[in-house]
Amino acid sequence: MSTLEVVHGPRFRSARARRRIHGERAAPRPIHAKAPLRVSFAGGGTDVPPFPAQEGGLVLSAAINRYAYGALAPRSDGVIGVESLDLGLSVEHPSEDELVFDGRLDLVTAAIRKLGRGGFDLFLHSNAPPGSGLGSSSSLVVTMIGLLCEYHRLALTDYEIAELAYSVEREDLGIAGGLQDQYAAAFGGFNLIEMDGEKVVVNPLRIPDDVICELEHNMLLCYTGRTRQGDHIIDDQRARFRAGEAGALEGLRMQKRLALEMKDALLRRRLNDFGSLLGEAWEFKKRMSPRITTDFIDEAYTAALAAGALGGKVTGAGGGGYMLFFCPFQRKHRVAEALTRRGGVVAEFEFAPRGLATWSVDA
Numbered sequence: 001m002s003t004l005e006v007v008h009g010p011r012f013r014s015a016r017a018r019r020r021i022h023g024e025r026a027a028p029r030p031i032h033a034k035a036p037l038r039v040s041f042a043g044g045g046t047d048v049p050p051f052p053a054q055e056g057g058l059v060l061s062a063a064i065n066r067y068a069y070g071a072l073a074p075r076s077d078g079v080i081g082v083e084s085l086d087l088g089l090s091v092e093h094p095s096e097d098e099l100v101f102d103g104r105l106d107l108v109t110a111a112i113r114k115l116g117r118g119g120f121d122l123f124l125h126s127n128a129p130p131g132s133g134l135g136s137s138s139s140l141v142v143t144m145i146g147l148l149c150e151y152h153r154l155a156l157t158d159y160e161i162a163e164l165a166y167s168v169e170r171e172d173l174g175i176a177g178g179l180q181d182q183y184a185a186a187f188g189g190f191n192l193i194e195m196d197g198e199k200v201v202v203n204p205l206r207i208p209d210d211v212i213c214e215l216e217h218n219m220l221l222c223y224t225g226r227t228r229q230g231d232h233i234i235d236d237q238r239a240r241f242r243a244g245e246a247g248a249l250e251g252l253r254m255q256k257r258l259a260l261e262m263k264d265a266l267l268r269r270r271l272n273d274f275g276s277l278l279g280e281a282w283e284f285k286k287r288m289s290p291r292i293t294t295d296f297i298d299e300a301y302t303a304a305l306a307a308g309a310l311g312g313k314v315t316g317a318g319g320g321g322y323m324l325f326f327c328p329f330q331r332k333h334r335v336a337e338a339l340t341r342r343g344g345v346v347a348e349f350e351f352a353p354r355g356l357a358t359w360s361v362d363a
Helices: 015-021 051-055 106-115 136-152 158-172 180-187 209-218 230-242 246-267 271-288 295-307 329-341
Strands: 004-007 031-042 057-074 080-084 089-093 120-126 190-196 199-204 219-223 311-314 322-326 345-347 357-361
Touching: 031 136, 031 180, 031 246, 031 271, 031 322, 051 057, 051 190, 051 246, 057 136, 057 180, 057 246, 080 106, 106 136, 106 158, 120 136, 136 158, 136 180, 136 357, 158 180, 158 199, 180 190, 180 199, 190 246, 209 219, 209 271, 209 329, 219 329, 230 246, 230 271, 246 271, 271 311, 271 322, 295 311, 295 322, 295 329, 329 345
Parallel strands: 080 120
Antiparallel strands: 004 357, 031 057, 031 357, 057 120, 057 190, 080 089, 190 199, 219 322, 219 345, 311 322
16 A cells, blocks of 8 residues: 655655664655745845845745656666756766766756765756746756755755755856745745845745635736846846946835835735736836846737736746736736737646645655
8 A cells, every 4th residue: 555745845854764763674765846936026136136235135926836846766876867858858977977067957966966966866847947937947946955855864944945045056056046036935825035135034924815816816927938038137137236227226126115015915905906016016127127128028018908907027037938917807818818919828827835845655
């Protein structure tokens, strides 16, 4: 008879580890993991250094039911095999090979170097491509850390997992970006994330179930059909902030104010206000860098408002990826039609209350 154990976060000791404690011999079991992607409502950009250290960052975001998935199957020969379904790449590292960054699955290599190697096969897949604006790369790193923590029997908190993921992406690999995505993936749910320098505080929001249902009832994601080169946008945003450009400074500072106003609107059940504030957040986000929007994004946004959307924005750094819209339900299908006519790919979604999850199955 099979047994199933679900572990939400590597803070909990696995069944395999418990059997070792009690002296039983446990056969290696495959380990599975998933971490949610996220949508950012307001505050994006204030999490990108050096702004958090100088003025403090503040982001309002929520995890959604799109995931980065991973599976780890232990093997006894010390070889590491990695397959990425999204990138169509497979690599194998013999036990005696040094793990180096060679442009092939470097995120995986960095995570293994951080947490320790062994012998295993890794399989990775995400519901969204890199550069989608949904934090997919960070969710993938959080998923890998979850798998490796279970494999090495490491008990880490959600904060420690997010900090490790940030270190892998931003420090080890030098990938431009902010602080929010790793925490959204590790914690899940709705969060107001505060950043003061390198210190991050995640404030979970207790949004009533009926409010969450109404949000899901009225919101749409629209894929623009292209991913963005977010590093160039982020570099431009940083340069404008460092230069003290008035528009960029106003855009960043207003993001913090709007994150608080949108949080209050959610908690006070003022959802139409929330939808309008989403559009206001987009208008100020565009002031942070002229590269954030494109002709297609501007045309799609104008069409969505004309069809009845109250507000919307790009969900990531900009330049492409996904757009998020709030629409009165009676107009939602009209908004979807308008976006589809312009080449957008429209999808509904639900929010994800839980962050990183790992589990193992005895076949």
